[in-house]
Each structure stands twice: as structure tokens, then as C-alpha cells.
Amino acid sequence: MTVTKPAGMFDREREWQALASFVTDPAAGATLGIVSGRRRQGKTYLLRALCAATGGFYFGADEAADRESLNRLGSTLAEHVGAPAPFTFDSWHAAIDALLALGRERRVPVVIDEFPYLVRANPQLPSIIQNAFAPLRPERDDSRTALLLCGSAMSFMGRLLSGNAPLRGRAGLELVVHTLDHRLAAEFWGVDDPVTALKVNAIVGGTPAYRREFARDDTPAGPDDFDGWVLRTVLSPTSALFREARYLLADEPDMQNISLYHSVLAAIAAGNAHRGGIASYLGRKSGDLAHPLSILEDSGLITREPDAFRDNRTTFRIAEPLMTFYHAVMRPLWSDLEHTRDATRLWQRSQRRFVSNVLGPHFEHVCRGWVRHMAPPELFGDYPNAVGGGVVHDPAAKTSHEVDLVTFGLDDDDRKPLLAIGEAKWGERMGAGHVDRLRRIRTLLDAQGRPGAAQAKLACFGAVGFSDELIEAATHDDSIVLVSAADLYQH
Template identity: 30%
Template sequence: MFINRKTELDLLKQCYRSNRAELFVLYGRRRVGKTELLHAFCADKPHIFFIATLSSDSEQLATFSQQVYGFTHAETPSGFTFPSWEAAFQALVDLPMQPKPIVILDEFTYLISGNKAIPSIVQKVWDEKLKNTQVMLVLCGSYIGMMEAEVLSYQAPLYGRRTASTLLQPMDLASSALFFPSYTTDEKFIAWAIIGGMPYYLRTFQDSQDVFANIRQHILDAQRGTLFNEPRFLLMEELREPRNYFSILRSIAQGRTRLSEITQGAGIGNVTTVARYLDILQQLRLITRRVPATETQPEKSKKGIYQIDDHFLRFWFRYVHPNQSSLDLGLADAILQQRIKPDLDHFIALAFEEAAITFTSQLAQAGELNFLPERIGGWWNRDAEIDVLAFNLSEKLALVGECKWTVHPVGVKVLDNLKQKAEILIKNHKIKQVKFALFSRNGFTAELEDRSKDEGIRLFTVDSLVSCL
């Protein structure tokens, strides 16, 4: 089942339709769906789909050579290989160019790990021959830092050769919900809040059983759970000294968000040491440093807090990693009932705020905010915290929002509290005009709905966020 990715597919198709050679760079985290996207793109087109492995450089060359040779020959001699990578890439010039052939080098970073000269070889052959053909060469990799350093950076041999590139992001809420047609809107949101937008994780959950049954079967089962060790394998492959990173991620998942708090919770050195680890985690797109939306120099702000981006990593480090010993003993049911169920709404509340911020951005893109925001995010200081803030610094206009992931309908008290917090924001930043929005899991009281009509308060439910309407 291939869902969405329309924007990325359209970009690939646009490049394919060009009358020139194309060097397309696709990169992104493991499990984000890069390979599936490329399979969907090239399924009905002439292509070579080479997936690099951790085998030796000579074995990689032999495998690639046989695929290239086999593209134009009915039979490939046993043991055939080009004498060098340069010769193998030069052979691409002899491929039939009508229709345009696609050559995909998946897991390109594995090739680089086995042979550091690969980017320079590709650059040489591209400059001398391939750029004058009709070939579409796609370089795809999962190590974001290596792809940026070895392929995209100014110092990289291939700098300036790519004709297009995409950092593939996890699927958004609306797309993720499509994996669960039998779930209610509430269940779709809960599933996304737990496993996020990674297609591999989304395919693992089944909407033939409820969310808790999926958690029990696929995440908490130490023997058979498909996702039980997934973050461990992911991080051990990506990182040196994974133990220290585990401690940091667990500290953040447990609610420590400031540098000093994370350092104390992780117990692995001083703030300078932890700051270096946090910087690497940010480069890997695993965590984000957030600052209030009103900050004019975010990188210098002392109000920064850290947050795990990936929902499943957030869930795993909050509930699985701290309970590893109990889960190994087969106590998954107890962990589910005593540790997860009582705390899950609190956990999901953060994802609800994230979804509301994203939804507000979508409203802005659709021109439905009545002003042009320069920044959208959250806001906080020592006296107050606002979940959603869309802010125009120069015109001093704002929309402020409150999110409530509760089983009860939101009432007027929530609106009054939001207005009190907005007064602090208005005073601190001299805002001229403020609009209000409320985001609720389970709707609104009749009294609040009446006031919203009179005062122009915008009301949104989880259905609005999931459907993007």
C-alpha cells in the first residue's frame, strides 16, 4: 500500500520529463519511505535499481556491474564485473536514452563508507559524459549528515551538480490517518501521536484491533514485537557512544527539556558535553530546539527547550526503555495497564499541540488568518505559556490558541484563562490586535459556542486537524 507523497512524486516526474540529464538527491531518515517512493516512481519506467549494502567494495561493484550490463543484454556472464567504478558509471552512457533511463543508487552512503572516492568518481563521469545524456541519476541515502557533507555541501565533489533534491519528511497527520480507515478520528490521532508519520511504523499497526492491543503486540512484546527494539537498532547504527545518547533521549522523554535539566537527568557530564550530543541529535533530525515564536534571534535565545521530534522515539524512551527489565520478564500487560494507560493522555497532549501549530500554518497558507504571520509556534515566559501563536512582528498582530486533549468539552473557563495569558503577551510585545482559537479533543460547551459566535473565537476539534479542514 503506497499512500500520498504526491508532492515528492510530482517533483520526480517533473525532473523525468525534462530534456536534459538529471541528478536527483533524495535523503531522509530510515523508515521514512524513500525506497518505496522510488519504487512507485520508476515502476512503469525503464530503470536500474541498485541497493548498496555493507558488503565489500568489490562485491558492490560486481553487483552494480551485472545490473548495468543486464539492462541491455539478455544474459549476463557469470562473474561479470567492470574493472572499476569509473568504468561502470561510464557504461551508463551506452544505455538507451529513449525513453529516459533511471539509475537509482539506493543507500548511497554505504557505497561511500566502502569507498571514499565514489563521490569524486561520480562527479568526474558526470562532468565528462553523463551530463550530456538523457539519464536520470538518483542518489538516495539514509545518513542525513553524510549525505549533506559528502553530496550536498559546498566542499563535496558533487556540489553544484544536483538538479534537484528532497529531504523526505515523515508523513503528516492527514496522510498517516489514511493507514487506518476503520479507526475513529480519535483513534487515528492517538495512533499518529504514538508512532508518528514513519510509513514502516504505520504499516505495523492494524486497525482491526484497538490502539492498546497494537501497543501490546507490536511495541511491548519483548519476544515478538516488531517495534520493540526498533529505536535501539536505529540509534546503534547511526551513532557512536549510543549509551550516552540513550540517556539524553530518555531524560527528554521524561519531561526534562532545558539543557541544565537534561544534563542532570542524563548524568553523563557537564552542560558543554551534553550540548555537543544534543547538536548531533539535531543534525540527525531526532530532536528540535524550540524557542518562543516571538524570539527575534532564535539561535541566541536562552529560552530554548528540547523536544524529541519522532513520536515513536518519544513513546519508546518514555515507556519502553525505562521498563526494559520488566518487559524482558514478560510483564507487558502490567506495564500497559499501570504505566502507559494512566499517563497516555498526558503524553498525547504534546502531539495535539504540535498538530494545532501545523494546522495553524495550513490556515495561514490558505489565507484564512486575516493577516500574514511571520512566525508560528508556541510562546512562554516565566509567567505564562501559550500553546499556539501566529505572530506578525512588524504589524503587531497575533492569533493565540489553547489546546485541550481531555475527555470533557472545552468551556468558557478555558477561553477566559487564555485571554489572561494573552494579556501578558500583549503587554510584553505591544501587540495591537489578538484573535483567539481553541482546539479540543471532544468539542465545546454550548455556552462557549455561543460566545465564540459573538466574539469571533475560532473553534477546532481533532476532526479538523485530521482532515485538514
Template identity: 40%
Template sequence: MPQRQKPGQLLDREHEWALLNDFLADPAPELRLAILSGRRRNGKSFLLEALTEAVGGLYLTAVQEEGRVPALHRFTEAIAAHAGVRPGAMRLDDWRDVLTAALDVVNRAPGAPLVVIDELPYLLQHSPEIPGFLQLLYDQSQSAKAPGGRIVLCGSAMSVMSELLSGTKPLRGRAVLDLRLPAFDYRTARTHWGIEDPAVALQVDAVLGGAPGYRPLAPAPTPQSDVEFGPWVERTVLDPGRALYSRVEAEFLLREDPRITHRTLYYDVLTAVARGASTPAKVGAALERSRSAMVAPLELLESTGYVRRDQDLLRTRHPVISVADPVIRFNQLITLPMVDLVERRRGSQVWRSSRPTYHSKILGPHFEDTAREWARAFADDETGLALGAVGTAEISDPTARTKHEVDLLALAPGERPQSPRTTIALIGEAKATVQPRGLKDLERLEHIRALLAEQGHRSDDAALALFSLHGFHQDLITAAGRRPDVLLVDVAALYGDGPVRGS
């Protein structure tokens, strides 16, 4: 089958579109399976609907809280419609018959023999036998005892989707694709929102992230200046009458995972992590619980994608836990602590009083995350730096009896994290504070580079990068112009609008 061109209305997603096209183009006559998962509002359905329309496939979607019999009937009617059969002419009483009929129909119809089953976890709540029937059809198709074709299974409940291929589950070893659709990166998100000012785009990204499904729900107009940003926040995530009210959205996201049954505990864990508790022990201390009691909740939140666990690039057994979802982080830090005021329509008062929290706990950490994303995705093309693993590190300073937290550390390509003697390619600091960065910031990075060398790492040739939301003092700019090892990255350069200063 020839490659189908990605539709113009589908922003980004070139990699996923190409993989799905290759999946469909496989000439093998046997049944092939693919899994697509991702957080709600990341655009999974939009992508699969576009693919199904482009190739003439059959798109079926489950409905939350729909019973088994209504679901069977609705799927049967959709299959009949795709086959051009009059309504009510087809009767299918179990999921094996439904799946077999769907494959028969798409194999006879013009176009690709594609069946998409969206929101599969909703079906599994009442019909857990579906993966077993898919296994049976898959195995029988290998000997031409069942129809071939291509089936894509999609869902937002991340733990359910990841378990489809785990352990002794029926579909283990039978899916040729296991895609997790991420949110847009920060540059694509800016294009999606249509924001000219990169500093404003960064702030919108800090509050809502890159989930493309949020833009149709947000009130117009999109903010284009810092003056417009505050009122926009008040009438979106801080307005109980809006679809993007953060309390409702956070609850909606957490309900996606059927294992999250005691939401109060998970809310408390998320709040502790958002406030800076970065290890299981610190989360336990914040909630007056033992470290061991926090392991299971944190692992569950990590599997859903709402919490991220990174490892220190230089130290073993030193996890760094953070809230990965911007909407949940905003809810835990700003909405929930003042929910009574918010629900009395006092969003402007809440926003004014919460600005210090927003800058220190939301915008600051998000700016650091964005700097690391720039290093992973764009630094090579825009600076010529060849970088391997990118992350954070905590560096001991025995003389000063302190530790230095490094916002951005990049190893040389091929270097393994946590190795005793590793080559450091980049050491960076990212600050969203209102003060421009100066020579003292550069001196701190030079000191950290020397400490790393003293500790046995090969850091002498490491580049030093300063990221600033509010620019740089002229003396630092002058120094960077004379030195080949210094990079200055302001918000324009972070978004590709301007050059990276330095060599």
C-alpha cells in the same frame, strides 16, 4: 519527456513526484544529480521504485555490511540485466566503470535515462571514492566527454546524506534537487492506516508517527476504538516478538547514523528530552553534566531528525528542544523504564501502569504538535485565517511574577520571529486532558493577548483558539458563537471531519 502520472498505490507525495518528474523532463543533455534522504520507513524506496518502473529506469540498491567486491559484482549484474546482456558477460572492477556503464545503458535503453542508487551510505562505508567519481562524470558530461542522464542518490543516514553537498565535498553545487522525504502528515497517516475515529487515529500517530513503512509490520486489525487501542499497543511496540517492538526499532534507527557510536549517551539524552528537558542546560542538569557537554550530542541528534530544536517566536536565544520521533519517545518513556517486565511478556501490566505517562508525556505533547501542524497546513483553508510563522512562546507576566507557556502562537504573514514589535495573528492552547475546555481557558488566552499588547506587540486583533481532545463546555461554545475572535477546534475539526466552531 512527458509528465508521468503518479501511480495509484503511491499515497500523497504529489510534490515530490512532481519535482522528480521535472528533474527527468529537463531537456539538457548533460548529467544531472538529485539527492533524496529521509528517516527509515518514510517510503523513499517505495517512491523511487515506483518512479523507476514508471519511466523504465535502472534501480540499484546497496546492501548493509556487503563488501566492496560483492557490491561491484551485484551492481554489474544488474546493469547487464537492464542492458539485456547475459549474466557474467560484463566485468567492471571499479566504481567509475560501474557508474559510466550504468549511464551508457540507460541512455541506450528505451525510457528515461534514470539511474537510482538507493542506500548510498552503505556503499560509502567501503567505497568513499564514489562521490568523487560522480563529480568527475558530472564535470566531464558538461563538455560531452562523459554520458549524460539523471542520477538520484538516496539514503536513510541523514548526516551522511546532508554532508554530500556540504563544504568542500565533491558534489557541492552539483545537485539540482536536495529532497528530504518527511513522514505522512497526521491526516494522510489516518487514511493510510484506515482509521475511522479521529481520536484513535491521533493516538496511533502519537505512538508511531506518520512513517508509512510501519503499517505492513503492524499486526492486524488496526484499532478502530479506544477499547481496541490499548491491546493493539501491547501487541506492537510492547511485544518483543514483533517487528515493531519499540526497543529494537529505536536501536535500529540510531544505528543508521555512523556517528552515533556511544549509544548509551544518546539514549540518556533522548530520555532527558522526552521527560521535558527542553534546553541544553536542562539536559545537562538531568544527566549531571555540563551544558557544553550536551551541545554536540544534541546537534547530532538534531541532524538525524530524532530531536527537533524550535525557537521561541518572540524571545531570542531561547531554544525549545523536543523528541521529534514518536517511536523513540515511546521507547524512552515507557519501554525502557520497564524493559525487564516487557521482555518477560508483561506488556499489559506495563501499559496499565504507564497510562499516566502516556497521557502526560506522549499524547499531550503530540496533541500540541498536531495543533501547530493544523495551523500551518489547514487553518487558512478551513478558517480563512492568514498565518505566518507558527510556533510556541513563553510570555512573562510581571504582575503575577510568573510565565505563561503558549502552546500555539502564529505571527501575521511577513512578520519576522523575535522582532521587538510584531503582529500576532493567533494565540492558542491545546489540551488533551479529559476535562472539556471552558470559559476559564478563554480568559487565560485573553490575559495573554493583553500581556503581549503591554509588551509592545500588535496583538489586539489576534484570534484566540482552543484545541480540545474532549470537547468544550456549552458556555464556551455559546460565547464562541457570539465572538468573531474565538475558534474552538475539537479532534473532529482537527482532522477535517467537522467544522471549526467560532468565526
């Protein structure tokens, strides 16, 4: 059976194919799948479209008492099968068996959306589903229901199948619906100019709902309209985008002290990317941050990135661009933004923070992602096996050099030869001095005995371009690689 993706659905080819394959699996017996992802990524749209295309059953849970949720499920299920009156379930055991009964004659998807709401009211529900899917149980073996549990609370959904969780080993699908990458995001927003696309992406990322529902399809008309678009949308108190970053933390049930988590994010957005810097910013001991950093990481709001050259050094990065923009630009001016009639002057005052704390780090992140997943292999001599950043010590100069981009390959001996080191600059034209700095770092790495260092490429990522001298040097030295903003969007 072929399940046709709706014509109006943008991209999501991989997600749709995975779901379609799962719900048309000809194997006998009911199956269980887990679908997760941050809010606003289109999970509900995907699952509703899947049910519509296959005649499946969709139930969206509310924040409600357990009894009310059972009553709603009984009413929704009765309406789906055309029963004359709502079904009455005494427990979730009976309710889950009724959902399994939907698949007695054919493979059919059954979706329970916002599953964490139900578990919050009844923590036994995962165990109930575990027992319902127990081997040799007739209700499961005689059913071909493809039960899909979906949720946006990433920390909760990540634990459903981990460790000793009741559902571990029961699921045949674990699908995470990610944000759109920078290329797809530019296409989705309809932004053709690469520099403008990077600016938009640095604020709203690749979250589909931010264009359709939140900005009401208001997109920058061109480079000259970017500032106007910012003022009309994310900096306008009447826009849904204005308060969105403040609400994101409320979606995570594990975050009890919201103010603490906002402070940790503010510290990272201010440029404190390491545990010690975050602790100093908050006036706390470094050890006190283990729990909040772990919760933020489990929730998908921050990522932990190891130093490419030092195993004991970790960098933290905010994974949600809108959250970075909020803490770097909006939060320091929040009261003024709420009450001003025209935020133009406030936005002008924020340009330095926007460039240094938002655009610069985001540009580095996009460049690393492009190298890892999109760059042609011949550019660096091989497929990148790992891409990150790092710090290289310079004993002679008694200093250290930060490297924005470090690219490793993988040879036949499972070693990771160095393919390239690079620097990414947003607001300045790159010149010969940047390459000289990279050459010095390459010499230091070669002296340290790093495999492949002597032949490593020197990559310059320039959002506003390169000097004529550097362009000329690159034409005569194939170890110099120049990547412009436009190159990041070439397919």
C-alpha cells in the same frame, strides 16, 4: 512523456511528480539528484516504481567491501542490459561511466539506493561522481542518465550538498521523503475516529511501513480497541514494532556512543525540553551537549524550536513519535515487557506517562502543524507566517506563562503581527478559565508593544471538547476560536 504513478501507491503525489519531472527533463546532459528520508518512509518503493515505469536501472547497495559492491553492480547491470556475462569494473570511475552510458539514447533514471553504504567502504565515491559530472566531459554531455543517489542516514545525506562537499552545485534535485501528516496517516491506517487517530499517530507517527510491514495491517477496530492494538503491536515482544525504536539510532553512522544519544532522547521524552534541563537529567554540563544535540538534529530525530518571544531560548522536541513512546513508556519497563506474557497491567501503569509525556506534547505539535499548513486563513484573519510556542513574563504576578501556540502573520512592512495565541489540552475539557488565562497573556503582550496583540485571537484546542459556558462565550466573541479533535481532520 507522462510517468503514471502506480495505482497501489498511497499519496506521495508531490514526491512522484518531482521524480517524474526530473527523469523526463528533455535537457541535454546527464543529471544528478539526491533523495533522502528516514527509514520506512517508502523511498525504495518510490524509486523501484519509478524505474519500473520508465525502464530505469535500480541498484540497492549492501553493507559490503568495496570490491564486492563493484562486483554486485557489474552483475546487476549486465542482467539489466541482457549481457551474456557480468561486467567487471576495476574502479568506481569505470562503473559510474557505465551508468552514464545507459542514457546515451534516451533519458533514463539510474538509482543507487543506500548510497551511504558504498561511501562507508569508499569515501572517495562522492568525489568520483563529482568528476564524472564535470562540465564539458563527453561521458556526461553525451548522456541523458538521471542519476539518483538515495540514502536513509540523514546526517550523511544532508552533508552531500552542503558547504564544500564534492557534490555541491552538481545536483538538480534534492528530494526529502517526509512522513505522512496526521490527516494522511489516519487515512492510511484506516482510523475514522479523530481521538483514536491522534492516539495512534502519537505512537507510530506517519511512517507507512509501520502499518504494512511492522504491524502486518493490524489497525485499531475502533476507540475500544486502541488498548488492545497497543498490546498486540508495539508492546508485544513478537512484533517488529517492539524493538524498532532501539534500532533507529543504529542507522546513523555519526552516532558512536549510542547510549549517550538514547539518554539525551530519554531526557527530552521525560519533559526536559531545554538544554539546561537535559544537562541536569544527564548530570553533565550544558556545553557538553552541543555535539550530541547537533548530531540528533542532523539525523532528523530531534528538532530545535525557538521561543516565539525570546530569541535566546530554544526548545528541543523528538521528531519521531515512536522514539518518544519508547523512552517515555517502554524503556522504564523494558525488562518486564520482554518477559511478561501479558503486558496489560504494565500498560495500565503507564497511562499517566503516556498522557503527559506522549499524548499531550504530540497534540500540541499536531495543533501547531494544523494552524501553519491546514487551517482556513479566515480563522485567524490571515495566513500564518510562523507558528510556535513561547513564554511570556508577568512582572506583576512575578511568574511566567507558557503559551502552547503563537501565530504570527506578515504585513507589508515585513513585520510579524501577532494573529493568535492558544492553548492545547488533551485530557481535560476546556472552559472559561482557559480563555481568561489567554486574555491575561494577550494583555501582557499588548503592554509590551507586540504588533497585533490587541486584536489577537484566543485559540482553544480541546481534544475532549469544551464546556457549555465556553461554547456560549465563543458564539458572542469572535476573538475566541475553538478547535476540536474532529476539526483537525476536516479537509
